[in-house]
Amino acid sequence: MTEYKTVKEAMKQGSGKVSLQGWVYRERGSSKLKFIVLRDSTDIIQCVLEKDKLGDKKFDVADKVQVETSMRIHGIIKEDKRAPTGYEIAVEDFEVVGASNEFPITKDQSTEFLADNRHLWLRSRRMTAILKIRSTVFHAIDDYFRKEGFYIYHSPCFSPNNCEGGSTVFKVDYFGTPMYLTQSWQLYAEAGIFSLGNIYTIAPSFRAERSKTSRHLTEYWHAEMEMAWCKFEDILKHAEQIIKFIVQKVLENNQEELKILERDPKKLEPIVKKPFIQMTYTDALKVLKEKCNMDVEWGKDLRTIEEEKLTKLYEVPLLVTRYPKKVKAFYMKVDPENEDVVLGVDCLAPEGYGEIIGGSQREESPEEIERRLRAQGEDPKSYGWYLDLRKYGSIPHGGFGLGVERVITWICGLDNIKDAIPFPRTMLRFNP
Ligand code: 4AD
Secondary structure, eight states, X not given: OOOOBOHHXXXXXXXXXXXXXXXXXXXXXOSSEEEEEEEOSSOEEEEEEEHHHHOHHHHHHHHHOOTTOEEEEEEEEEEOTTSTTSEEEEEEEEEEEEOOOOOSOOSSOOHHHXXXXXXXXXXXXXXXXXXXXXXXXXXXXXHHHHHTTOEEOOOOSEESSOSSOGGGOOEEEETTEEEEEOSOSHHHHHHHHHHHSSEEEEEEEEOOOOOOOTXXXXXXXXXXXXXXXXXXXXXXXXXXXXHHHHHHHHHHHOHHHHHHTTOOGGGTHHHHHSOOEEEEHHHHHHHHHHHHOOOOOTTXXXXXXXXXXXXXXXXXXXXXXXXXXXXXXXXXXXXTTEEEEESEEEEEETTTTEEEEEEEEBOOOHHHHHHHHHHTTOOGGGGHHHHHTTTSSOOOEEEEEEEHHHHHHHHHTOSOGGGGSSXXXXXXXXXX
């Protein structure tokens, strides 16, 4: 049985016989010599095929391979400073596993063309690098919550209620009854804490966002946590710690990928080393006025442009707290010291990336929740089960939701959130 090595493993071996399996990344040649750059998930490597060694028939097959042909290659590896990754394989034998049609993706294609061919573009070095960082981020979220003692808990994706306001729900026909695709795991998680204490999930959330911004998806992965007996400060602490933990894991595991993406790791190092900046919404408005010459009327939510200007002033994330009650969701607890604001927090990523986490202490008073639901045009009756949670041994609790693609977009330094997920869903892009 042939033992196949990955490109990385073969380069680590550095000399002697190796067998590899992968895809043709580039190819060029003359009548006697052919260069094939082979790629797999780990790296690329140059392979040299000589007519004199392989014989006319075999060389002819090699001469016809196109980009993205899948192959098995057997040969001798050695260091060669001129080769693209510093090693070269003198091929002794090979097999074509799957021939390739002419690959439609060549250099300098438009973003739209690449999006239409997403199923093929995923193989690019750029997308591979992003997907590896994405994998690190998901692992890190899990590791963080597990090390902090949280249980995994699941909410349904079909929901009779909306959590984050009716304007961004996807309505579905559930055997004749209208239902919604979940916007957040939270409401059902608030039931789960009475059983498990501290819980988390990583699951898709759905938002019927009509916005065509570079940071909104209609289906995104949402890492959420909910804590029993928690104080507002606990939410801020975990928001800061989890972001530090994720960034640290990416810095430990993905230096190569950051390089491929031309993302300067120095921009990420302060995230791990320095404390995040906390400010109230009211103070954020002052900073916007003084440093950015932007006037935001008190009571208006911060728009993308304002978050962008504000976060460009800092090298670490901001934890903006105590937003006006009227711009935030019905479940956020009113600040006992100021009834106009809620104990809510948005964590804003630096360099203009903006909101990556939204969280809050939860309102405990069923009467206040009912009032707020009515003010938002909702019928409190359809939230009967949720209001029950406040009637049977209610406790202080709270949590947050972290938009995983938002975090990946920022860490990778991407221009658009669409590249942070394999097959993006937005208002205008839902195929393939
Ligand atoms: O601030 P949001 O709406 O908060 C909630 O859903 C709470 N129920 C979470 C909780 O407390 N358990 O969303 C949380 C995060 C945002 O900070 C953002 O990172 C991300 O979800 N997010 C989106 N990401 C991509 N595309 C969208 N359309 C997003 N909408 C929100």
